[in-house]
Amino acid sequence: PLAALKDPSLLKTDALINGVWVKGHARFDVHDPATGLKLADVANLGADETAQAVATADTAWKTWRTTTAKARAAILLKWFRLLQDHADDLARIMTAEQGKPFAEAKGEVGYAASFIEWFAEEAKRVYGETIPTTDNNKRYLVIKQSIGVCAAITPWNFPIAMITRKVAPALAAGCPVVIKPAEQTPLSALATAELAVRAGIPAGVLNIVTADSDRSIDVGKVLCGSDTVRHLSFTGSTEVGRILMQQCAPTIKKLSLELGGNAPFIVFDDADLDSAVEGAMQSKYRNAGQTCVCANRLYAQEDIYDAFVERLAEKAKALKVGNGFEDGVNQGPLIDDNAIAKVEQHVADAVGKGARVLTGGKRIEGRFFEPTVLADVTSEMQCSREETFGPVAPVIRFRTEDEVIALANDTEFGLASYFYSRDIGRIFRVGEALEYGMVGINTGLIAVAEVPFGGVKQSGLGREGSHHGMDDYVEVKYLCLGDI
Numbered sequence: 001p002l003a004a005l006k007d008p009s010l011l012k013t014d015a016l017i018n019g020v021w022v023k024g025h026a027r028f029d030v031h032d033p034a035t036g037l038k039l040a041d042v043a044n045l046g047a048d049e050t051a052q053a054v055a056t057a058d059t060a061w062k063t064w065r066t067t068t069a070k071a072r073a074a075i076l077l078k079w080f081r082l083l084q085d086h087a088d089d090l091a092r093i094m095t096a097e098q099g100k101p102f103a104e105a106k107g108e109v110g111y112a113a114s115f116i117e118w119f120a121e122e123a124k125r126v127y128g129e130t131i132p133t134t135d136n137n138k139r140y141l142v143i144k145q146s147i148g149v150c151a152a153i154t155p156w157n158f159p160i161a162m163i164t165r166k167v168a169p170a171l172a173a174g175c176p177v178v179i180k181p182a183e184q185t186p187l188s189a190l191a192t193a194e195l196a197v198r199a200g201i202p203a204g205v206l207n208i209v210t211a212d213s214d215r216s217i218d219v220g221k222v223l224c225g226s227d228t229v230r231h232l233s234f235t236g237s238t239e240v241g242r243i244l245m246q247q248c249a250p251t252i253k254k255l256s257l258e259l260g261g262n263a264p265f266i267v268f269d270d271a272d273l274d275s276a277v278e279g280a281m282q283s284k285y286r287n288a289g290q291t292c293v294c295a296n297r298l299y300a301q302e303d304i305y306d307a308f309v310e311r312l313a314e315k316a317k318a319l320k321v322g323n324g325f326e327d328g329v330n331q332g333p334l335i336d337d338n339a340i341a342k343v344e345q346h347v348a349d350a351v352g353k354g355a356r357v358l359t360g361g362k363r364i365e366g367r368f369f370e371p372t373v374l375a376d377v378t379s380e381m382q383c384s385r386e387e388t389f390g391p392v393a394p395v396i397r398f399r400t401e402d403e404v405i406a407l408a409n410d411t412e413f414g415l416a417s418y419f420y421s422r423d424i425g426r427i428f429r430v431g432e433a434l435e436y437g438m439v440g441i442n443t444g445l446i447a448v449a450e451v452p453f454g455g456v457k458q459s460g461l462g463r464e465g466s467h468h469g470m471d472d473y474v475e476v477k478y479l480c481l482g483d484i
């Protein structure tokens with residue numbers, strides 16, 4: 001699939017340190033999850049190269065931090081336009097290594113680019129404060145300054161957007177970054193970095209350290225343990241987030257963590273049912289169910305339960321599964337065999353405990369899984385408690401508003417949640433009662449660059465996107481002027 005790139009020079013397979021493409025002493029293979037075929041081999045770096053990248057970034061900081069915000073914004077806007085201009089090629093690379101349908105990959109490129117545009121604009125608005133004095137001989141000022149070298153460890157499910165969502169605010173604030181992309185999807189990261197070079201982002205300001213899954217652990221240890229790295233942003237599993245947090249404790253690093261979710265999707269009996277089914281389809285089956293904000297467990301109120309599961313099953317059955325490059329495909333492969341095994345396990349557990357399979361339920365040859373709807377699901381089943389990260393919609397029956405709020409909140413996670421209702425009182429009550437960082441009301445799609453994305457409880461720390469997304473990349477400094 002990569003032979004068809006309009007601009008073949010976007011296909012980079014070496015890491016990027018200090019503006020130089022680095023081959024490394026070892027390589028690792030990247031595969032197409034749809035076919036299992038090897039796409040490329042990529043530089044497999046380790047601790048030494050990571051330390052070098054950090055040192056390089058530190059040197060670059062001295063100039064980048066003093067470049068005016070307006071000048072940084074101009075470079076970021078150039079990068080933004082380059083992503084748009086090369087959307088087809090970036091999407092092609094993404095579909096090849098990640099599997100999502102081409103149209104969806106192109107959608108991600110647009111979403112990824114929008115963070116660069118947004119933070120380029122925000123760069124110019126990192127305002128300070130003057131605080132009314134309590135002593136006529138003094139004046140109080142507050143300025144915001146770039147925090148320093150930032151590290152980003154990113155996942156494979158949004159191979160470009162999870163990079164730009166972290167890198168754009170860092171760069172806008174005046175911080176250089178060292179990025180460790182997911183081992184499954186380094187090609188998307190490197191193509192994006194190549195465009196950053198073309199946009200004129202100075203050497204050392206944006207570094208990409210690629211590594212396989214074993215060496216990612218070594219890379220992570222250097223990034224977390226470094227005193228020079230002042231901030232770590234991570235998107236991935238709660239389990240790995242906990243490890244990284246521990247590794248960052250000795251250097252008291254600032255952390256932004258976007259971790260796992262267990263999103264409830266609630267349909268009340270006063271909902272517009274067609275709209276709820278539509279929203280559930282978008283929230284559940286996007287990226288084959290492999291997003292941290294995907295509906296993980298669905299709750300339908302008893303009066304509309306049967307109608308809801310029937311219509312959902314009908315729609316799920318109509319999804320076309322296949323290679324993301326084929327026309328009309330709605331759902332690509334899952335990322336790897338472990339992902340398939342987890343989905344199979346969740347379905348088997350549910351069926352073993354009495355759930356009914358309304359559609360799907362089985363693996364299709366290769367890494368594909370049928371879009372699945374399970375009825376008569378209960379809270380005891382694994383699929384209600386753990387993130388399935390696959391195309392399975394387990395639907396649970398509920399009676400009252402209080403009952404469903406308690407069920408929805410009964411989890412250590414708190415990222416996204418959704419509910420459908422037409423009752424304005426209920427919309428406020430439920431919206432305020434859900435212990436989540438984000439609540440979609442009468443919609444299954446909530447993420448854009450302009451809003452704060454993030455979770456509460458064990459789903460993470462900090463917010464990405466919106467003007468809040470800049471906060472983690474600046475330090476607040478208080479200047480006290482005396483002798484006035």
Ligand code: ADP
Nearest residue numbers: 153154155181182183216217220235236237240
């Ligand atoms: P997922 O389950 O989505 O693959 P992970 O949390 O395992 O999520 O991985 C997300 C990112 O974290 C990837 O870039 C991966 O290489 C990296 N990663 C996983 N384990 C570690 C670790 N122990 N140290 C540093 N990075 C890690």
